[in-house]
Amino acid sequence: MENASLIGLSAQIALGRELDVVANNVANLNTNGFKAYSSLFEEYLSPVARANNFIGPDRRVSYVQDRATMLDLSQGPLQRTGNPLDVAIDGDAFFAVQTPQGERYTRNGVFQIDATGQLVTSDGYVVLGDAGPIVFQADDHDISINAQGTVSVLSGQNTLDAARGKLRLMSFAQPQRLQSDGSNTFTAPADVQATPASEKVRVVQGAIEKSNVRGVVEMTRLIEVSRAYTTMASLLQSESDLRKSAIQSLSEVPT
Amino acid sequence: MRALYTAASGMAAQETAVQVISNNIANLRTTGYKKQRAEFEDLLYEHVRRVGTQTTDQGNVLPVGVDIGTGVKTVATPRMMGPGSPSQTGNPLDLMIRGDGFFKIQMPDGTFAYTRDGSFNLDGQGRLVTNSGNLVQPGITFPANASQISVNQNGQVSVVLPGQTNPTIVGQLDVTRFINPVGLQPVGDNLYVETPASGAAQDGVPNTNGAGNILQGNLEAANVDAVTEISDLISAQRAYEMNSKVVSASDQMLQAVSNLSR
Numbered sequence: 244m245e246n247a248s249l250i251g252l253s254a255q256i257a258l259g260r261e262l263d264v265v266a267n268n269v270a271n272l273n274t275n276g277f278k279a280y281s282s283l284f285e286e287y288l289s290p291v292a293r294a295n296n297f298i299g300p301d302r303r304v305s306y307v308q309d310r311a312t313m314l315d316l317s318q319g320p321l322q323r324t325g326n327p328l329d330v331a332i333d334g335d336a337f338f339a340v341q342t343p344q345g346e347r348y349t350r351n352g353v354f355q356i357d358a359t360g361q362l363v364t365s366d367g368y369v370v371l372g373d374a375g376p377i378v379f380q381a382d383d384h385d386i387s388i389n390a391q392g393t394v395s396v397l398s399g400q401n402t403l404d405a406a407r408g409k410l411r412l413m414s415f416a417q418p419q420r421l422q423s424d425g426s427n428t429f430t431a432p433a434d435v436q437a438t439p440a441s442e443k444v445r446v447v448q449g450a451i452e453k454s455n456v457r458g459v460v461e462m463t464r465l466i467e468v469s470r471a472y473t474t475m476a477s478l479l480q481s482e483s484d485l486r487k488s489a490i491q492s493l494s495e496v497p498t
Numbered sequence: 499m500r501a502l503y504t505a506a507s508g509m510a511a512q513e514t515a516v517q518v519i520s521n522n523i524a525n526l527r528t529t530g531y532k533k534q535r536a537e538f539e540d541l542l543y544e545h546v547r548r549v550g551t552q553t554t555d556q557g558n559v560l561p562v563g564v565d566i567g568t569g570v571k572t573v574a575t576p577r578m579m580g581p582g583s584p585s586q587t588g589n590p591l592d593l594m595i596r597g598d599g600f601f602k603i604q605m606p607d608g609t610f611a612y613t614r615d616g617s618f619n620l621d622g623q624g625r626l627v628t629n630s631g632n633l634v635q636p637g638i639t640f641p642a643n644a645s646q647i648s649v650n651q652n653g654q655v656s657v658v659l660p661g662q663t664n665p666t667i668v669g670q671l672d673v674t675r676f677i678n679p680v681g682l683q684p685v686g687d688n689l690y691v692e693t694p695a696s697g698a699a700q701d702g703v704p705n706t707n708g709a710g711n712i713l714q715g716n717l718e719a720a721n722v723d724a725v726t727e728i729s730d731l732i733s734a735q736r737a738y739e740m741n742s743k744v745v746s747a748s749d750q751m752l753q754a755v756s757n758l759s760r
Contacts, residue, residue: 260564266748267568268567269743270508270570271508360677381677382707423543432550461740
């Protein structure tokens with residue numbers, strides 16, 4: 244008899260989790276390079292004893308379980324900023340950055356130059372090039388980054404471009420297995436190999452990749468979640484009423 | 499219900515964005531102003547089911563896990579150091595740097611500050627000062643009877659003295675560069691000061707070694723683009739609204755829960 248309330252509970256826990264996912268997506272609506280998450284639910288059939296010998300056999304009780312949050316790795320919209328140190332990736336690849344915890348990957352190409360001339364992220368993590376960090380000299384100006392990610396500058400009075408390195412672009416065979424690390428970075432698990440990105444991946448200078456969260460979709464999911472949650476609550480309520488009336492009528496001892 | 503706090507972090511971030519945008523719009527007509535931009539990052543994740551966990555002894559691994567994010571944070575409000583467009587004034591003491599670099603200003607306490615605002619004036623002693631009366635470095639004093647002030651591309655300041663036909667050089671303006679100008683700290687009054695992040699100041703002659711050249715009779719307008727700011731404002735405002743919807747949805751769900759125990 245309590246099955247109904249337990250099933251309701253499992254649904255409410257799952258929906259609460261989904262709301263957390265939606266809330267995180269909406270909170271990151273304007274976060275550069277953010278990738279949206281979506282929840283994936285699964286049915287869980289309870290292995291309890293049941294009777295199959297009747298004409299109408301008992302059905303197994305099925306609960307809901309949140310099994311996974313899927314990373315939506317689709318391309319976010321590109322916004323032109325004109326800033327030479329804003330770089331967006333058009334295609335399936337990530338920038339590699341060096342954090343104190345090790346190498347991390349990001350789609351957020353908003354870079355800065357630090358006091359030592361290194362190309363860094365807004366957090367101060369060094370952006371990795373094919374041959375280590377990309378370092379600018381004090382008299383470098385007119386930074387340009389081409390479609391393959393090669394960084395070149397005009398240095399001092401020179402009129403010819405001098406190369407300062409090439410942005411390291413990495414791809415993954417199973418990008419869904421990347422783990423969000425906060426700060427717009429992803430960690431690759433040990434058995435997910437990072438390989439250099441294909442030639443088709445293009446780098447766009449002077450643009451940033453916005454969050455790929457779609458407001459309309461998230462709002463629809465929000466309505467769906469809150470309605471489902473309220474429905475579950477009223478179901479629990481009627482189940483509780485049912486039990487209450489059962490207890491009341493059954494406990495009436497005939498005199 | 500964590501969604502409530504996640505959405506609150508989103509609202510706080512969008513509020514910061516609106517604040518930055520409003521400061522940009524307020525400084526739409528400030529000489530030498532460089533626009534700022536609010537940048538966000540996602541907060542920590544709770545890894546409820548870690549991706550890659552081995553689920554069976556046969557070596558099946560979870561292809562995707564359950565990662566629940568906890569919101570957003572403002573990470574930086576960097577300045578966009580792109581050039582502003584020149585606005586011609588015809589005033590010989592209005593200077594503009596075309597390219598990289600800053601004018602060096604001496605503050606009353608002897609420290610140095612840097613600015614892109616080249617609307618200079620002369621004080622009672624004929625010294626070149628900013629609109630707030632702070633000395634432009636290196637100090638240039640104009641003779642009382644000088645006329646036809648001219649500043650060339652390389653920052654050389656010359657005047658014509660009475661009874662002479664050839665100009666006399668009275669000083670040389672410097673342009674100071676930083677390897678990371680975004681790391682300068684704004685102190686108001688269009689001034690910035692050096693920080694460990696900006697790197698050391700490199701004084702140099704205009705038009706050499708990457709430093710910009712001087713354009714006389716022009717001021718650098720703010721590099722704020724009104725259209726971009728307004729579209730950013732709209733997107734920030736809508737994002738704020740959506741976050742508030744998440745707050746009310748979590749509220750409704752909590753209400754449904756509290757109504758359970760009547």
